[in-house]
Amino acid sequence: MELPRLNTHASLISGISPAELLGLYEQYRQELISIKKKVNDPKVLLVEANLIHFVAAFFAAVETGVAIFLGNPNWGAQEWAQVAEDLKPDLIWGDENLWGHFSSVRLPDVATRSGYIHIPTGGSSGKVRFAIHNWRTLSASAQATLSLFGENPLNACNVLPLYHVSGLMPIVRAFISKGHVLFLELKDDLPALEEDVYVLSLVGKQLKDLLGKPEAVSWLRSFRAVFLGGGPTAASLLSEARKQNIPVGLTYGMTETASMVSLSMPDTFLSGNNSLGQQLPGMDLAITNSQGGSLSAGQSGRIQVCSESLFYGYYPQVPEFRDVLKTSDSGFMNKTGDLFVQGRVDTLIISGGEKVAPWEVEAAIMSSGEVSGVHILGQKDSQWGECVVAIYESEFVLSEEKLKIFLKERLAPYKIPKKWIRVPEVPLDEKGKLDKKALEALLS
Numbered sequence: 343m344e345l346p347r348l349n350t351h352a353s354l355i356s357g358i359s360p361a362e363l364l365g366l367y368e369q370y371r372q373e374l375i376s377i378k379k380k381v382n383d384p385k386v387l388l389v390e391a392n393l394i395h396f397v398a399a400f401f402a403a404v405e406t407g408v409a410i411f412l413g414n415p416n417w418g419a420q421e422w423a424q425v426a427e428d429l430k431p432d433l434i435w436g437d438e439n440l441w442g443h444f445s446s447v448r449l450p451d452v453a454t455r456s457g458y459i460h461i462p463t464g465g466s467s468g469k470v471r472f473a474i475h476n477w478r479t480l481s482a483s484a485q486a487t488l489s490l491f492g493e494n495p496l497n498a499c500n501v502l503p504l505y506h507v508s509g510l511m512p513i514v515r516a517f518i519s520k521g522h523v524l525f526l527e528l529k530d531d532l533p534a535l536e537e538d539v540y541v542l543s544l545v546g547k548q549l550k551d552l553l554g555k556p557e558a559v560s561w562l563r564s565f566r567a568v569f570l571g572g573g574p575t576a577a578s579l580l581s582e583a584r585k586q587n588i589p590v591g592l593t594y595g596m597t598e599t600a601s602m603v604s605l606s607m608p609d610t611f612l613s614g615n616n617s618l619g620q621q622l623p624g625m626d627l628a629i630t631n632s633q634g635g636s637l638s639a640g641q642s643g644r645i646q647v648c649s650e651s652l653f654y655g656y657y658p659q660v661p662e663f664r665d666v667l668k669t670s671d672s673g674f675m676n677k678t679g680d681l682f683v684q685g686r687v688d689t690l691i692i693s694g695g696e697k698v699a700p701w702e703v704e705a706a707i708m709s710s711g712e713v714s715g716v717h718i719l720g721q722k723d724s725q726w727g728e729c730v731v732a733i734y735e736s737e738f739v740l741s742e743e744k745l746k747i748f749l750k751e752r753l754a755p756y757k758i759p760k761k762w763i764r765v766p767e768v769p770l771d772e773k774g775k776l777d778k779k780a781l782e783a784l785l786s
Contacts, residue, residue, distance in 0.1 A: 343478045345457075346517060348401040354517055356524040358394055366395060370402035370435070378408065381432050383456050388505075389413035390436035393525045396504045397513060399435050404477055409455030411472055411657075412462060412505040419443075420706060420752040424470040428658050449658075460657050461507050463597035464690065464697025472657040473597045483600035483651035484515040486622040490607065491541075491566070495521030499535070499542045499565075501528050508543050508571060508695065511601040528552065532561045541591075543569040545695040547725040549590075550579055559586050567591040567608050571695065576724035580616055587612065594618040594681055598667055600651040603627065604681045617680035625649045627681060629674055639677045644687060645669045691720035693728050696756040703759065706752050707732065712740055715768040718759065721785050732759035733784060735767045 348367045352360030377384045390396040403410035422443040430447045460472035496519045502509035516523045542565050552558040571593040589608035595601045606619030621627040626648035629637045637643045647667045654661035673683040691698040700718035707716045715735040720728035742762050749758045769780035
């Protein structure tokens, strides 16, 4: 497997001189060379909020074959405690204060990690886990997408977090295609862009916010494609995007598949098709029943993915090649191969592209001592895909703002409920289990 060398494409980041990027890259590379002389198979935790430093450090680690773990700078103490259950890094880049979370960790030795890229995900449990990838799997994903856009570079405007697969892959695609990446903050003034030169990846909340600003609508029209993923998207939002002639490309993918495995190209979307498109070249999607057998067109079942971009398992498992992934999503494909996702087989909430495990949020709220019962569920939302809702009972006059402050110290922001509903008691059915119909009635 040929590893990337940043000096072959030092103009990767728009607005940053190649000399500046390579200088940072060389600093990180030398630090890795030094630590490899002291530690066998060192593990590096990259929690870097500075985007340029992140890119330089990432490519330095990949080129030198050091195992790298990408971290979210916004994780709270609870998430870091989960990470520390499996990982004790040899080097932390980005925030030296994080060493305190690992000071007392004593973990058994695990198999050699050299050359692997560990990307955080909620997985099927909601607990922070690291999906194991390497340059081969990321390249396979990138090449599959690039094949649909011809031989021209796939330049990207990047507004998503780089520790997230949806923010990392635009960099990989640009690097492989000899394109460049322009980092932006959507809250800032939007720069004028040359027509049909860039692609942009968004989640539904970001698209909704931009469609509410006239100057942003014309800006969105200038892109080759606006990739939209991260969970369910409201039909009303898609209708508005189509009405405004936004070149949306609906996608389906996940951290475990190194981003998208299906894509609806903008012309397909603008023609009125709300599917998540067809499988990318090199991908093999199937709809299966509970026994794993393939289902016919129009039949609903579990979505299965076969691809060279599949991850190797979750750290600290021994990395193992796999050629098939049974996802937690249910859906169907029509006769022409268009994919439609109907929901999740499990109970995870997908809010703004992030996975939220209800049990984790419930435990954090109960630990406050302010409530006597709580249930977390997702409600369809035009901005977030799904909105995290807390239905709770409490004997106190509860200050929701006070509780939110309490949760901010323990949970990432996207896990904190956006809607709170107080009830005399959380409804149970005749078997003593949560009454889902009553909960849905409360939401409506």
